[in-house]
Amino acid sequence: MFEIDALRLLVTVAGTGSFTGAATRLNYTQSAVSRRIASLEQQAGGPLFERLPRGVRLNPAGHALHRHAVDVLERLARAEQELAVIHAGQGGPLRVGAFATANISLVPTALRAFKQARPEVEVIATEGRSGTLTQRLADGALDLAVVSDYPSGLPSADGVTTAFLLEDELLVALRREHPLAGAGTIDLWELRDEAWLQDAPAGGPTLLLDACARAGFRPKKLIRIAEWTGKFGYAAAGLGVALVPSLAAWAVPAELVLCRLGDLAPRRTVHIALPAAPLPAARGLRDLLRDTVADGWSRVHEDRPDRT
Template structure:
């Protein structure tokens, strides 16, 4: 019975060269072996395969039926290994391979798409994979080795496990109003002027949010209204005149034309957005983190 454990890479590569050249001597010269060493290695491979792989001819050798079968599989295995080697080189150079990026939902409205478009134009050979999730879950995936980098928010202390935190931007709050709201024509809105409004919220009651922090800083507790989990859903309720809400500036691009966004007057709470990288990080992940840090400047330049 064949002993496939003996089909190591070096033996298969030697076998492949003998099959291709039809000569022990030619394969020995190509790979830097002696002819006797080649003969011994092929004989050992034939014992492992359970029978002859080559017919010995007066001048050279040729494959037997068993040899043809093994050669077909050996060629596929060696080709895959060579391909893996090339991809690993490209991965560690930052010019190829797969880059697994995690991100929280709001960053996928503009920050990630516009930056990944620039990155893909610069590194077209890199296969990008995006995983969306809450920031704590993305940190867990980084620790587990399931991500190469992540974009998170409000993680204000360096996570354990040799992860590197790179601040990207401060995500300010805007207020979303129906277009027919009395304050919709203002450039800036004082949050205190909205104290009597119904507020569309996302989090369960009692959970700390930026909305509660902002209203507390303005001196009032927001009147509870409808609770909607997703930002896109909140926009629909605001447009229908059922309340107002606060929107992270990162989500501004996703806001429909049926509502308006206005800046808030005074100092308002903001969340910090970070890129998080393992140590050591892939060169492509480090490059993408740098491009994410350029997003605000690129966005400003595009708008002006």
């Protein structure tokens, strides 16, 4: 295996045409250059230079190694430049993960501001459950993730830190013709006879069941629908009602109305997860997510025209 310094010396000697010239350029002694070239030739299996009365020149073997040395050194120079840009937070990839409803409005709003501020950074977005995203952060496959404590508490992993971002209130989605659709805020008890749409597997803890228990009843019927589009379709058809995170308010179709559930409204918390040594670009996106919540996204979200 050839050392980088030895390859750099080979290129310098070839460029100057002498050991003396290379020594001057690299601030070596001539004897040090001679020893290192001799060591390199030993590694290469034979001479690399023709020794001339004045100076040296590459022989065929030297030309072959010189070609590869130039390529290696150019690649390393490009790598150094790319790493400098990444460490400055002004380029390279940024791998971002979020759970589904965070990707409806919150994360895209922050990413739009991020791309305006750092257009040279390539954002690679992915979606998944919070536990999976946290593990991918720990494995080095993500640079930042937006995660929540639903349904089983805030996930954790070695080397991953989390910071609170917001509290996400769950609303109830009713079709517009529902008798309670115009109430604005309703008592969860008033929905005790409804069929409920949810995606959690049977037998597991859910915010819905916990909230219903606090309200003094257990849902008479649960319809398990995995995707939000399916839940909205069933609710719009009058086949059930569904809890909808406020994060998802902008995705609710016009056939549905969102109502608050008062003091018994279930809530979850949303957090920003980062590795122990986050990239500057990841720290920048973290700050923009906080700004989005504090300054812009919450007002836009609360002003949704058909939210009651």
